[in-house]
Amino acid sequence: MSTNRVAAVEANLDTELENARAAPQRLAPEAPLRPGSRLTARAAVELFEDQVLSRALDVAARELKRTNRSFYTIASAGHEDDAVLGALLRLDDPCFLHYRSGALMMARSRKAPEVTPAFDTLLSLCASAEDPISGGRHKVWGSRRLWVPPQTSTIASHLPKAVGMAFALGRARRLDHDTGLADDSIVCCSCGDASMNHATALAGLNAARYLKKGGVPCPILFVCEDNGIGISVDTPRRWIEDTYEHAPHLRYFKAEGEIDEVGDVAAEAIEVCRASRAPVLLHLKCVRLWGHAGSDVETTYHDLAEIEAVEARDPLLRNARRLVATGAAEPATLRAIVAARASRRASR
Ligand SMILES: Cc1ncc(C[n+]2csc(CCOP(=O)(O)OP(=O)(O)O)c2C)c(N)n1
Numbered sequence: 549m550s551t552n553r554v555a556a557v558e559a560n561l562d563t564e565l566e567n568a569r570a571a572p573q574r575l576a577p578e579a580p581l582r583p584g585s586r587l588t589a590r591a592a593v594e595l596f597e598d599q600v601l602s603r604a605l606d607v608a609a610r611e612l613k614r615t616n617r618s619f620y621t622i623a624s625a626g627h628e629d630d631a632v633l634g635a636l637l638r639l640d641d642p643c644f645l646h647y648r649s650g651a652l653m654m655a656r657s658r659k660a661p662e663v664t665p666a667f668d669t670l671l672s673l674c675a676s677a678e679d680p681i682s683g684g685r686h687k688v689w690g691s692r693r694l695w696v697p698p699q700t701s702t703i704a705s706h707l708p709k710a711v712g713m714a715f716a717l718g719r720a721r722r723l724d725h726d727t728g729l730a731d732d733s734i735v736c737c738s739c740g741d742a743s744m745n746h747a748t749a750l751a752g753l754n755a756a757r758y759l760k761k762g763g764v765p766c767p768i769l770f771v772c773e774d775n776g777i778g779i780s781v782d783t784p785r786r787w788i789e790d791t792y793e794h795a796p797h798l799r800y801f802k803a804e805g806e807i808d809e810v811g812d813v814a815a816e817a818i819e820v821c822r823a824s825r826a827p828v829l830l831h832l833k834c835v836r837l838w839g840h841a842g843s844d845v846e847t848t849y850h851d852l853a854e855i856e857a858v859e860a861r862d863p864l865l866r867n868a869r870r871l872v873a874t875g876a877a878e879p880a881t882l883r884a885i886v887a888a889r890a891s892r893r894a895s896r
């Protein structure tokens with residue numbers, strides 16, 4: 549049994565796609581993945597590409613670290629279903645992002661073809677002074693063009709800032725101040741499940757709900773990327789659900805399951821936030837692959853069976869299965885997407 553979990557996870561996807569059989573009928577590119585879903589076959593394949601790109605950057609981060617060219621190895625692996633948000637949100641919906649929101653970032657970048665998200669991420673990983681958003685200060689997600697203000701590694705510190713911006717959107721309109729954003733823009737703010745317990749996160753959530761209660765617009769979409777763990781400490785089961793499902797002055801949506809189901813719930817959460825100008829929490833279930841970071845020895849708190857059970861829930865694996873089963877893509881198409889990323893890695 550492999551102890552190199554990166555190789556094990558990559559092998560799982562390769563095996564899945566080697567053994568997959570094409571569906572008897574192909575879906576037309578604009579056909580929904582299932583009747584009534586908003587996710588089309590074409591969009592689902594694009595999401596898969598974005599997710600594979602995000603995963604490739606995670607692997608590159610570890611390769612760069614191993615060869616002493618980089619410092620940062622916290623991955624987005626396992627969180628890639630957040631790509632639906634990157635596809636659904638508009639470029640004039642500012643995003644304050646969790647450090648694992650890489651697939652969201654890749655999907656969002658499609659809307660501005662002049663942006664080079666993979667290259668920019670690599671510069672950031674290497675703490676290059678040419679990193680366009682942090683100048684080598686720290687590896688962060690950020691882009692002026694994409695309206696993604698760079699954050700820090702201080703967990704939850706971005707929630708109050710994001711709430712401040714959501715509040716300011718309404719104020720700017722009243723003061724006739726041109727923000728460059730649309731009247732119906734919303735702010736997206738993603739964070740981890742453990743971070744949701746931080747006093748700073750609670751301050752942000754509280755402020756948003758307080759504004760809603762007072763009738764003040766605060767169009768913020770909180771996204772909890774819930775992988776069930778913070779470093780080595782499990783979040784109690786259903787903690788986020790139990791705490792927020794019925795919290796007053798906050799609409800709660802839970803996204804889990806197949807990629808089309810996740811996409812549909814995310815779309816509804818965005819629409820409700822945009823129309824109501826009020827806070828919404830999207831609870832996105834995910835898994836964390838490869839430990840907290842490259843330096844984290846996960847076997848000190850999870851045995852191999854537990855690690856493999858999580859790896860079996862890899863969203864790339866599940867999405868590949870879904871795309872093939874629905875006829876959205878043939879296995880060969882997905883194999884080519886994966887191979888293109890792998891060969892780029894090898895040629896560096
Ligand atoms: C204010 C602050 N306290 C502690 C840390 C150390 N720290 C980094 S990540 C993390 C856990 C975060 O867990 P979660 O929010 O669930 O995100 P995940 O890594 O699981 O995606 C902690 C405690 C930090 N970066 N900032």
Ligand SMILES: [Mg+2]
Binds near residue numbers: 740741774776777
């Ligand atoms: Mg977590």
